[in-house]
Structure formats: structure tokens, C-alpha cells
Amino acid sequence: MGAWLARRSLAALAIVLAVVTFTFLLIHLAPGSPFLPPPGRPVDPDALLRTRHTFGLDRPLPVQYVRYLAALLTGDFGPSYSRHETAAAALAGAIPNTLLLAGAALVIDFSLGLALGCWQAARARRAGDVIAGSVTLFIASLPTFWLALVLLLVFGERLRWFPVGGLSDPVTYAALPWIGKLGDRAWHLALPALTLGLVGAAGTARYQRAALLEVLGRDFVRTARAKGLRERRVLLVHALRNALLPFITLAGLAFPFLLTGAVLVETVFAWPGMGKLAADAIFSRDYPLVTASAVIGSAMVVTGSLLADVLYAVADPRTRVPAP
Amino acid sequence: MLGDMRRIVWTAAAALLALASACRPRGGCSGDYCGTLVVALTGEPDVLLPPITEQSESQAVLDQIFLKVADLDTTLNTFGDSAFTPLIARSWEWADPKTLVFHIDPRARWQDGTPVTATDVAFSYDAYVDPKVNSPYAGSLRQISAVTARDSLTAVFRFRQHYPEMFYDAVGALRVLPAHILRGVPREQWATAAFGHQPVGDGPYRFVEWKPGDHIELAADSTFFLGRPHIRRLIFRFTSNQQVAVSQTIAGDADMISFLGPPDVVARARAAPQLALYPYRGSVHTDLVFNFVDPADTTRPHPLFAERDVRRALAMSVDRARLLQSVFGNLARVPPGPMTPMWWIWDTTLAQTKYDTTGARWLLERQGWRDSDGDGIRDKNGVKLSFHLLVPTTSGLRRQYARLLQDQFRKVGAEVQIDEVEPNVLDTRARTGQFDAVLASWNTDPSPSSGIAQTWTREGFGRSNWGRYYNADFERFLAQAESSKTRPQAARAWRGAMQVLNSDAAGIWLYAPDNIAAVHRRVAGVVIRPDAWWALIRLWRIPGDRLIARDRLER
Numbered sequence: 068m069g070a071w072l073a074r075r076s077l078a079a080l081a082i083v084l085a086v087v088t089f090t091f092l093l094i095h096l097a098p099g100s101p102f103l104p105p106p107g108r109p110v111d112p113d114a115l116l117r118t119r120h121t122f123g124l125d126r127p128l129p130v131q132y133v134r135y136l137a138a139l140l141t142g143d144f145g146p147s148y149s150r151h152e153t154a155a156a157a158l159a160g161a162i163p164n165t166l167l168l169a170g171a172a173l174v175i176d177f178s179l180g181l182a183l184g185c186w187q188a189a190r191a192r193r194a195g196d197v198i199a200g201s202v203t204l205f206i207a208s209l210p211t212f213w214l215a216l217v218l219l220l221v222f223g224e225r226l227r228w229f230p231v232g233g234l235s236d237p238v239t240y241a242a243l244p245w246i247g248k249l250g251d252r253a254w255h256l257a258l259p260a261l262t263l264g265l266v267g268a269a270g271t272a273r274y275q276r277a278a279l280l281e282v283l284g285r286d287f288v289r290t291a292r293a294k295g296l297r298e299r300r301v302l303l304v305h306a307l308r309n310a311l312l313p314f315i316t317l318a319g320l321a322f323p324f325l326l327t328g329a330v331l332v333e334t335v336f337a338w339p340g341m342g343k344l345a346a347d348a349i350f351s352r353d354y355p356l357v358t359a360s361a362v363i364g365s366a367m368v369v370t371g372s373l374l375a376d377v378l379y380a381v382a383d384p385r386t387r388v389p390a391p
Numbered sequence: 392m393l394g395d396m397r398r399i400v401w402t403a404a405a406a407l408l409a410l411a412s413a414c415r416p417r418g419g420c421s422g423d424y425c426g427t428l429v430v431a432l433t434g435e436p437d438v439l440l441p442p443i444t445e446q447s448e449s450q451a452v453l454d455q456i457f458l459k460v461a462d463l464d465t466t467l468n469t470f471g472d473s474a475f476t477p478l479i480a481r482s483w484e485w486a487d488p489k490t491l492v493f494h495i496d497p498r499a500r501w502q503d504g505t506p507v508t509a510t511d512v513a514f515s516y517d518a519y520v521d522p523k524v525n526s527p528y529a530g531s532l533r534q535i536s537a538v539t540a541r542d543s544l545t546a547v548f549r550f551r552q553h554y555p556e557m558f559y560d561a562v563g564a565l566r567v568l569p570a571h572i573l574r575g576v577p578r579e580q581w582a583t584a585a586f587g588h589q590p591v592g593d594g595p596y597r598f599v600e601w602k603p604g605d606h607i608e609l610a611a612d613s614t615f616f617l618g619r620p621h622i623r624r625l626i627f628r629f630t631s632n633q634q635v636a637v638s639q640t641i642a643g644d645a646d647m648i649s650f651l652g653p654p655d656v657v658a659r660a661r662a663a664p665q666l667a668l669y670p671y672r673g674s675v676h677t678d679l680v681f682n683f684v685d686p687a688d689t690t691r692p693h694p695l696f697a698e699r700d701v702r703r704a705l706a707m708s709v710d711r712a713r714l715l716q717s718v719f720g721n722l723a724r725v726p727p728g729p730m731t732p733m734w735w736i737w738d739t740t741l742a743q744t745k746y747d748t749t750g751a752r753w754l755l756e757r758q759g760w761r762d763s764d765g766d767g768i769r770d771k772n773g774v775k776l777s778f779h780l781l782v783p784t785t786s787g788l789r790r791q792y793a794r795l796l797q798d799q800f801r802k803v804g805a806e807v808q809i810d811e812v813e814p815n816v817l818d819t820r821a822r823t824g825q826f827d828a829v830l831a832s833w834n835t836d837p838s839p840s841s842g843i844a845q846t847w848t849r850e851g852f853g854r855s856n857w858g859r860y861y862n863a864d865f866e867r868f869l870a871q872a873e874s875s876k877t878r879p880q881a882a883r884a885w886r887g888a889m890q891v892l893n894s895d896a897a898g899i900w901l902y903a904p905d906n907i908a909a910v911h912r913r914v915a916g917v918v919i920r921p922d923a924w925w926a927l928i929r930l931w932r933i934p935g936d937r938l939i940a941r942d943r944l945e946r
Contacts, residue, residue: 099815104527105446108834109845109855110822114525121525121579150603151438151582160603216634224638231639237606237626238427238941337630339604347631352815 075376079369083362087139090361091132094354101148101352122148124354135358144362145355149348154359157344162363164234165340168263168333169325171256175264176321177314180271187272188279189302199272206269211328215262215335222258229258232337259336263328267321274317278310285309312379319375323368420623420943424611426933427624427941428914430925431636431645435604435629440587441566442519442526447834451649451925452627455609456592457566460493460512460546463559465920465927468735469838470878472558478617479507479567479593480546488553491561495544498616501569501593509540514570516548523578528564531841535561554874555881556838563836567593595620595929599946605629610946621916621932624946640666646911649924653788654720660909669908672732672921673723677789677832679780679796679899682824682858689824689859694774696827696858700758701776702896706744707751708803714795715902718788722907726900728889729846733921734839735878736885743893743900751803762804769804777806778827783814789830792901821857829857830901837922839885840873847892858897865891913937 102118104110119125123134138145144154183203187196206214223231230236235251243251282288283306291305292298330342337343345360347353436449441457444450461475461483468474472483480493499507516538519526534557537549548561569591576584590598595617596609607627611620628645630636637656639645641663651657651668660666681696695701711725724732727741755761760769760776769776782793790811797807807828812820821829833855835842845851848866852859868888875881892898908924910917913933920926933942 099813099819103815103818105834108445108527109842109851110818111527111530112822112853114527114529117522117525146583149437151440151443151587153583157603164604219635219638223644224642227642231642231644232630232635233628233639233644234602234605237602237608237628238429238624239944241946242944334631335635337604337628337632337635339602343604343631350813350815 071380072377075373079373082369083365086361086365087136087358088132090358091135091354092128094349094352094357095128095131097352099352101354103352122146135355139362144359147348147353147356149351149353149356154353154355157356158341158359158363161339161341161344164338165326165329165333165342167252167256168259168329168338168340169322171260172263172267172325172328173318173321175260176267176271176325177318179264179268181275181314183268183272184275184279185302185307187276188283188306189298191276191280196276200276203269203272206265207273209266211262211266212331212335214266215259215332218258218262219335230255232335234339259332259338262336263325263332266328267324271317271321275310275314278314279306282306282310315375315379319372322371326364326367419945421938422935423932424613424619424621424623425935425938425942426622426914427626427944428622428647428928428931428933429626429628429645429941431639431648432627432629433633433636433650434631436607436627438582438587439590439598439601439607440581440584441568442515442524442528443582443587445527448627448629450923452607452609453566453590454594454923454925455596455625455928456590456594456598457568458499458592458594459562459566461558461562462926463563463837463920463922465918467733467837467920467922468878469559469563469840470555470735470881475558475562479512486547489550491548491550491558492541493546493548495546496616497544499593500614500616501571502591502597502612503569503572505569505571506543507567507593508543508570509546510543511567511570512546512565513538513540514574515565515568518568518573518578518581519565521578524581531560531564555876555878556840556873559838563838569593596625615929618929620929622914622928623942625928640909643911646914647909649906649908649919651907651909653718654722657722657907660907663909665911665913666909667912667917669910669917669919671906671908671919671924673904673906674731674733674836674922675832675834676726676729676731676903677792677830677901678726678729679901680821680829680831680858681860681896681898682826682828683861684824684859686825686827693827695776695778698758699895700754701760703744704751704754704758704803705800705805706896706899707747707754708805709796709799709899709901710746711899711901712746714792714799717795718791719902719904723902723904726903728892729833729843729898729900730839730889731835731903732905733835733837736839736882736889738882738886738889741886741889741893744896748803755803760804767801767804768806775806776804777808779808779810781810781812781817781820781826781829783817783830784811785814786830786832789832793830822853824857824859826857831857843888844869844873847897860895860897862891862895862897865895913939913942 102115123131147154147157150157183199187199190196219231222228233255235255240248240251288301288306291301329340330346333340333343334346341360348356432448434448436452437446438444439453441453458478460480461477464474464476466474479495479499481496483491483493486492495509501507518524520529520532534551535548536551539547541547550557572591588601595612595615597612599608599610601607609625611623613619633652636648640648641660643665651660661668681702682693683696685691685693715723715725727739727743730737755769759771762769780793782789793809797809800807820826845855847856847860849861865888868884868891872881872884872888875884908919914931915934916930916932918927
């Protein structure tokens with residue numbers, strides 16, 4: 068297990084390095100330039116050249132790459148061109164917000180998806196299952212950006228049940244006691260997390276329904292029923308436990324999906340997370356911040372995937388690769 | 392068992408709700424100096440150090456924290472010094488035609504209690520023009536040769552030459568900086584200095600906090616020497632999306648938005664009972680700019696647009712008034728030249744190219760552009776009357792206009808292929824001449840001089856004169872306008888310059904939107920200066936009898 072873990076960790080590091088290299092090359096080779104004035108304002112080419120020189124952008128690309136890698140090894144992500152602070156400082160503020168959003172969305176995704184999947188499996192091919200199946204298919208096919216805007220307009224602007232974007236209420240938050248602060252954060256988190264979680268839950272429900280239906284046809288379930296156990300117990304205790312194994316893989320896959328979705332959801336809901344930061348950095352050609360976001364994002368994804376593999380190996384010893 | 396569980400969950404939820412509602416903050420502020428204004432911004436300031444940034448979101452915040460020596464009034468007359476209001480300078484005088492003397496108000500204080508002096512003014516000028524700071528405003532100060540402190544309360548500006556807008560150049564961009572704090576910070580490091588995220592100023596508001604990605608809060612300085620601001624807390628909320636900023640304002644999560652945009656959004660805001668709408672002159676104009684040089688080889692003339700008659704024919708084929716009506720309704724104007732209604736040179740009596748498709752076809756025929764192969768597109772010597780139009784992906788309005796123009800050009804036998812690219816790419820391609828035509832939006836400052844010069848003269852080659860337009864007559868008129876002694880003289884010269892541009896059909900002037908701000912009705916005394924909607928916030932107020940819960944709240 069130790070050697071297997073070491074091999075997987077090395078592979079994960081190699082993936083991160085590849086992501087760094089590709090991102091670095093792509094963003095530097097993309098048309099456009101950092102340090103441009105706001106749209107509609109004139110450019111001073113001399114000032115632009117001076118700034119490019121200051122940040123070493125007038126050097127050959129391989130030199131810039133080697134310098135970047137050397138700095139990265141010491142934990143230095145470089146300066147953010149657009150935010151006038153270090154890329155690390157910009158990310159440090161944004162990562163907890165993204166993790167909070169992705170975490171809440173994951174809870175909604177799995178709890179709702181699991182419950183709905185079980186409910187559908189219990190009444191497979193009946194009217195309720197067919198309707199729920201159509202609804203989940205519809206939700207899973209919705210573009211996240213569109214769903215976010217609709218939820219925002221309906222529940223934020225029209226009904227005013229939830230705030231329209233932001234992390235917290237900038238007027239009252241500072242004066243609230245801790246429980247109030249917690250409530251305020253949850254209130255602001257609700258719509259973005261729901262947007263992200265709903266789309267995921269629709270997919271999870273369909274997956275879970277299929278996994279349960281497969282298990283429900285097996286001998287041990289038939290035996291449990293023959294013993295006279297109630298259907299709810301058969302489903303939730305005997306069948307569900309065995310249908311949960313593929314769920315670990317799903318969890319590993321859900322994280323990259325949530326990070327990708329977070330870019331759109333954070334933009335719509337003005338949620339100051341990593342996705343919004345990276346999107347803004349791409350538009351302003353903030354090379355260090357784009358690359359740093361890719362490093363952190365890929366590290367999170369490979370860690371999630373590694374964790375899922377480890378959990379899977381622990382839960383199901385058959386999947387472990389035998390030592391040579 | 393399940394019933395018990397349900398009871399426990401519901402009881403816990405009810406208890407939490409009760410606790411949360413009991414924890415709602417209560418405020419006790421009353422009277423005319425309470426009030427919280429939440430402003431929805433469609434972007435986040437990059438830094439709060441005046442010489443470093445020219446982002447409008449940063450300016451909106453900075454102008455509350457830092458004062459200029461003097462500032463424009465709402466007439467926006469940049470000619471001479473009669474339309475300027477004293478701020479840090481109590482008064483000024485001209486020692487000679489090239490020497491301007493400012494007398495600093497002795498009551499002015501930095502927010503740490505240190506007096507504001509002429510040394511701060513001289514230090515600020517020095518920083519703005521220092522290549523180490525690399526300020527985007529250095530160019531606007533190029534006619535000033537020196538700024539010195541004659542004594543602690545007298546700052547002297549010396550100019551290289553006398554011209555009508557010298558006062559505007561002296562005070563328009565320069566915000567006074569605290570020399571006693573910034574002198575110790577190496578200038579190369581100003582862009583990332585801590586000061587830029589926690590500034591100490593001399594303006595009506597003090598910096599309180601900056602939550603990255605979320606908001607910036609300022610608090611009124613009750614000792615501000617020009618009068619205590621009525622609105623006590625000023626909060627700028629950031630979104631990166633105009634739609635969300637509008638929704639925040641309509642839903643009551645924000646108290647104002649400075650620009651509503653297209654008619655359907657204005658209608659939504661008008662339907663919100665708590666909002667009052669404030670129209671003001673726009674500072675943006677959008678033009679179709681022709682490239683005069685060949686994108687493949689910028690030393691050669693453009694195969695289509697080097698011909699004046701082709702440009703004129705295309706300009707004549709566009710029904711600008713109808714396009715504008717269909718897109719904006721009554722919320723924009725057809726510009727008589729590359730200008731905004733904010734400029735004092737706005738003149739609707741200028742001779743302009745009329746909409747005349749028959750005339751456009753005749754012009755093209757006369758120049759030998761005929762549809763020789765019957766495909767609906769004219770051609771001449773094997774060259775098709777077909778070109779690419781560059782538009783930014785982020786502007787729905789310009790993308791919509793591009794399609795409407797494509798349709799109008801097709802009717803006279805010209806084919807347009809629309810290239811939608813992101814703004815950064817558009818800017819780079821336009822500056823390097825890699826385009827045929829581009830839909831360009833210009834966000835201008837109150838003076839026509841700098842913008843026009845950079846966009847339509849040789850000085851702007853490689854900068855904002857994307858199409859590399861050049862006409863010696865135009866430049867002569869412009870030089871006259873910039874050196875005229877009186878405003879009527881300058882107006883005549885500007886008129887001459889614009890007639891040359893129009894006669895050359897250097898571009899097609901499409902629209903100049905009027906701005907409409909939405910502000911909560913409880914806010915009184917709202918005056919919006921067209922070039923800087925935020926400039927007079929310190930004079931806005933929320934009367935004691937209109938306060939709502941969030942106005943009374945103590946932080």
C-alpha cells in the first residue's frame with residue numbers, strides 16, 4: 068500500500084507540473100497583453116514597455132519559464148499584475164471561499180442525489196420514478212450559468228428571499244454576534260451552493276438509482292426479502308451499503324466538476340472565490356495569477372482523486388494493485 | 392421514532408431562527424448625519440493609490456479619500472479656470488501667463504492629523520511624473536515643467552507654454568498624496584505597497600476596510616475641513632457582472648448603481664418603487680473606425696478603405712438614427728462627430744454624411760465597384776468589397792450593432808464578416824493595425840483635446856489612432872483649437888476639425904449613450920457630475936425622517 072501510495076503521489080506531482088507548464092505556455096502565447104488600461108482608455112506604449120521590462124516579460128519565454136519554476140519551488144507564485152499584491156495573497160483570500168462553496172454544494176449534491184436516487188429506485192419504472200427521471204435529466208442538462216441567473220432573478224431580485232450575490236451583508240455583518248454571522252454567511256451561500264449542488268445532484272441521483280437497481284437484483288437482497296425484512300430496511304441497510312462503493316469514485320470526480328462550475332457560479336453571484344479570481348486574471352492576462360490558480364486547482368483535483376483512490380482501496384481490497 | 396426525530400429537527404431549527412433574529416444588530420443613530428449608502432460597482436478597484444490606477448472603480452473610491460487641488464464643477468468647462476471649485480487650494484492666481492500659484496487651505500489635514508502642505512503638492516507632482524512610478528497620468532502633466540513649494544501653504548506650478556486648458560491639466564488628474572507617509576516607500580514598490588490597500592487621505596471619507604472580491608467600506612470624516620459629509624458609511628459592493636449589480640439595486644441590496652444600460656433594464660429599475668432615476672450626459676461614444684493601412688503590411692494603404700468614396704458610401708448606407716432607435720430607444724444620441732454629449736464642443740449643426748443608399752450605390756459604381764459575378768457582393772479588379780469587423784465578445788451592444796451594420800452594408804453590396812474577440816485581444820490587434828474595421832468605444836475625460844488628439848492625429852499612431860488616420864488640415868484645426876485664446880475661437884476651430892473628419896468619413900459615428908443612474912429615493916441632494924458620478928457624494932444626504940434600519944446601524 069505504501070509503495071502504491073508513493074507511486075500515485077509521484078504521478079500526481081507530475082500531473083501538476085504538466086498543468087503548470089501547459090498553463091504557462093498557453094497564457095503567454097495567447098494573444099493580448101497584461102497591463103493594458105481599462106477598456107476605452109488610451110494606451111501609453113512607453114509605459115507599457117517599461118512595465119513589461121519591470122516584470123521581465125521582455126525576456127525570452129524559456130528564460131521566463133525557468134525563472135518561474137525556480138521561484139515556484141521556493142513557494143513564490145510571483146506578483147499579481149492586476150491586483151497589486153502577490154498571487155499567493157490573492158489566492159489565500161479566495162481559496163477558503165471556494166472550498167466553502169464547493170463543500171456546501173457537495174453536501175447538497177450528495178445528500179439530495181442520494182435521497183432522490185433511493186426514492187426512485189424504490190419505485191422504479193413507476194410514474195414517480197419516470198417524472199423524477201425526466202426532471203433530473205432536465206436539470207442536469209441546464210447550463211450552470213443560466214440556472215444561476217434564473218435563481219438569482221427569481222429568488223433574489225423578485226421574491227427577495229435570498230441576497231443578490233456577495234459573501235455577507237456588508238452593512239450588518241461586522242455588528243453581528245457569531246451566530247448571526249454564521250446565519251448571514253449561510254443565507255448568502257444558499258443560492259450559489261444550491262445552483263452548483265442542484266446540477267450535481269441531478270447527475271448523482273441518476274447514477275445512484277442505476278447502482279441501487281443493479282444491487283436490488285442480487286441474491287443477498289432476495290435473501291433479505293425472503294427473511295421477511297421490511298422493504299425500507301432492505302433498501303436502506305442491505306442494498307444501499309453495497310451500492311455506495313461507486314459513490315467514492317463519484318466523489319473524486321465531483322471535485323473537478325465543482326471547481327469548474329464554481330468559475331461560473333462565483334462570477335454570477337459575485338462570490339469572491341478562486342474561480343472568479345482566475346476568470347478575471349485570464350481576461351486581464353495576469354500571467355502569474357492564472358498560473359498560480361492552475362497550480363492550486365490541479366493540486367486540489369489530483370489530491371481529491373488520490374484521496375478517492377485511497378478510500379476505494381481501503382473500502383474494496385480487490386482494487387489494490389498487488390506489490391511486485 | 393421518526394416522529395421524535397422530526398420534532399427534534401423542527402425545534403432545533405426554530406430555536407436557531409429565534410436566536411438569529413434576536414441577534415440582529417440594532418442601531419441608534421438618528422439625525423441628519425446617519426445614513427449608509429451601498430453602491431453597486433461592476434468591478435473591483437485594483438489599488439487605492441491615485442497615481443497607479445486609472446480604473447473608474449478605483450477613482451470612485453479614491454475621490455472620497457484623496458482631494459485634488461481644485462476640481463471641475465458640473466458645467467465641465469475645461470477652458471480656463473472659471474469652472475473650477477477650490478478643494479485643497481483655498482484660492483489661486485496667475486503670477487504670469489505660465490505660472491500658476493495655489494494657496495493651500497490651512498484647515499486641510501491628513502486623516503492622521505498632519506497638516507496638508509504645499510510640499511505634499513510638489514511631492515505628488517514629482518511622483519506622478521516619475522518613471523519609477525510609471526503613472527498613466529504622467530502624459531497629462533507633460534506641459535508642466537515644475538511644481539515647487541514657495542512656503543508651506545503656497546504651491547507654484549510652472550508651465551512650458553500658455554494654452555487654454557492649462558488649469559485643467561494642472562488639477563484634472565493630480566490627487567495630492569501624503570509626503571510624510573509615502574516618502575519612505577521606494578517608488579518602484581508603490582504599485583504593491585501596503586498603502587495602496589490601506590490608504591490615509593485628506594478627503595471627506597476615511598478608509599475602513601477592504602474585503603477582497605466583496606466590498607470596500609469608508610466612513611465619513613466628521614472633522615473634514617470642507618464640511619462633515621452627511622452620509623456616514625459609504626460601502627462599495629463589487630460584482631463583475633452588470634446584470635447582478637442591477638439586480639442588487641432593484642432588490643434593495645444596494646442603494647445605487649451609476650449606469651443602468653439598455654432600455655429593458657431601465658424599465659426594470661423604473662418599476663422598482665424605492666428607486667429614483669437620474670439621467671446624465673454620457674462620457675462614451677462608439678464609432679466604426681476604418682483602417683487606413685493594410686493589415687498585412689502597415690506600410691501600404693488599405694485595399695478598400697484608403698479610398699475616400701468607399702468610406703463615404705459605407706457611411707451613407709447606415710441609417711444611424713434608425714439603428715439607435717431600435718437598440719436604445721431614447722436613451723442615446725447619434726453623435727455629430729467622434730464626441731460625447733459631455734464635451735462642450737458637441738454640435739448637432741455640423742455637416743454629416745446623410746443616410747442615402749442610392750447615393751452610396753452611385754458612389755461605388757462611379758469608383759468601379761460592381762457586382763461582376765452576381766453574388767451580391769461588389770468587386771473591382773478581382774478584389775471583393777468584403778471586410779472583417781472586429782467587436783469585443785463582452786459588449787452585447789456592439790455585437791448587436793455589428794449584426795445590424797452587416798445587414799445595412801449588404802444592401803449596398805458590401806460583405807462584412809464579424810470577428811468577435813475578447814477586449815484584450817481587440818485592443819492588441821487594433822493597436823498593431825491587425826484589422827479592417829473595428830467597433831470602438833471611447834470612454835473620454837471632460838476635455839476633448841487629449842482624446843481627439845490621441846485618436847485622430849499622428850501623435851496617436853501606435854496608441855489610440857488605430858486606423859492611422861492622417862489629414863494635415865485636421866491637425867492644423869486641432870492646433871488652432873488647442874491654442875485659441877477665447878472659447879468662441881476654439882469652438883470655430885473644433886468645428887473646422889470635425890468637418891474635416893466628417894468629410895473624410897474617417898469613421899461612422901454610431902452612438903453616444905446617455906447615462907441613467909438609479910438611486911434609492913431616501914437619498915436627497917443627489918447631483919451627478921457627468922464625467923465622474925461619484926464626485927459629489929460628500930454632498931448627498933439622507934434626511935433624518937427617511938432613515939431605514941441599515942442607516943441607523945452602528946458598526
